[in-house]
Amino acid sequence: PCPDHRHVLVRAWSGSIRALLDTGFDDAFGGANSADEMSCYFVEHLRHLLAAGRMPPLLTGLAGLVDALGLTAAGRNIAFLAFAGHETTVHLIGNMLFHLAHQPAQWAALRADRRLAASAVAETLRLESPVQKICRWPLEPVIIGGQEIEKNRLMVLLVGAANRDPAQFADASRFDLGRAGRQNLAFGRGAHVCIGRALAEMEGVAVLEAALTHWRTIEPVAARWMDNSSIRGLDALALRLTA
Template identity: 75%
Template sequence: MRGEAPVWQAPWGDVYVTKYDLVSACLVNRQLSHVPPSGGADTSGQRSAINDWLMYQEGHAHTTIRQALQRPFAGKGVSALAPVVAEAVELLVSRAAFSGTVDVVAAFTRAVPERVICRVLGVPAEDMPMLRAWSASIRAILDTGFDDAFGLGASAAEEMSIYFIELLRELLAQGEMPPLLVGLPALVEEMGLTVAGRNIAFLAFAGHETTVHLLGNMLFHLTHAPAQWEALRSNRHLALNAVTETLRMESPVQKICRWPLQQIELDGREIAAGQLVVLLVGAANRDPAQFADPARFDLARPGRQNLAFGRGAHVCIGRALAEMEGKLLLEAMLQRWKSMEPTADEAKWMDNSSIRGLERLALRLG
């Protein structure tokens, strides 16, 4: 597609964009809206929870919610989260046996971001299974049932929002906010408890489901590139390069959606207003025009910024936290194990077009 039809209109209408330069330009094009045409209130005046997510806002609502959610990351804020990440990594890595076959998804790559997100949002550990189930349902909605996501039928998002609205009510009554929610009282004042609670649900989903797959995809590629693993063992400062190269080569978020506000032209093609435009970030990040030999996992890769966290006004707010989780997990694993090898039938990839990641990854650690 990237070579022959980098802007391709499918028979069902949606437009797919795959070339790096085009995807990158679309991400900052203000004529492409984040608000779906079906967005807003339905005929009875109700809005579904997903309609209130920061990712699908423009203008004042976007600025207000974004300011509140990114407050913990401002300045040196992210370093305050480091002890939480370090504690989760240390606990889970030290629990694993010194040698043997381990499903690293269950043991670390899902467990670390889950533990971190619970801690920073003030979710009791015993509620994690609920969060996991909601996350899995939302992942599925954002796959093929994308249009349904904005209807009131997306019950996982509604249930999860009710949970977080209640949690927020309790936290406000106690008067003490967990680290990721310090900006929430101001948001409640400006936009009300429902919008604020729905956006904590969004933060809970966006803040861990993506990182889970960054970590898993990173371990997968490192075990399939033994020379890179050795390079990392002799120079642990390369840990962050491993995170960046994974984000490029196996981007956890594969597609980002936009809707043109009016008819636009993209690479010589006319796209109608309101048409769904799908930016295939995973394809852009493997564009050979930008990244030489793009299917090679290369810790020394020079060059351009990958698009895994998006770009422009909606660029990911949690990048520093995700990178920190990747780096600290890798450093702890390098410290504890000399070798990490694939096993026969080791990997099971998820079946999902939005989120790229592993359900299971059995590795031999020693």
């Protein structure tokens, strides 16, 4: 497809995969779906780039990835990263602007001190975690909170709930730029922490700093949250902006 239309494809695929994660997880491994379509696109695109010998400078490491994993596995990994990085960052930015539009005092504080931008990103990730739940399969039996979990038993971890735990975060339902203390779990923790964490935080700060430069005030007009238990974000957000 024309490069100008690729973002349309990514948005369509992302929306379908998002729905699949929420209500059709059992179907994700049972035949053709949007995840397969997106993977096939990136596999073929990668094949074309390698055959043409014109890998973009930022993607020079892909040749090594293909050597290590094979073309199909490399392309599928790129598709996953494209979905995960795009979908979560879109909702991080939308969720952040939603809360700042409803909190004029916090927006004013940001304009007075741009160093708070990183705090705004962190608080958004805590309060409105783009990824609300993740799955884990323990390799060995484990006891959590007095409950024994069998080996290879599917566990669904509710990240969004953990980030609003009143035992860990005072007044947990409030958006607070001055919040200090425990780190949020939006990117996971430990060996499986999200590899895109630093990039997502950097993107959120960059967008917010640009917004602070261009807009003196932002006010809410209308918003519609997605009906999805896996991804937390907005289907639509309308703001009134004053330069």
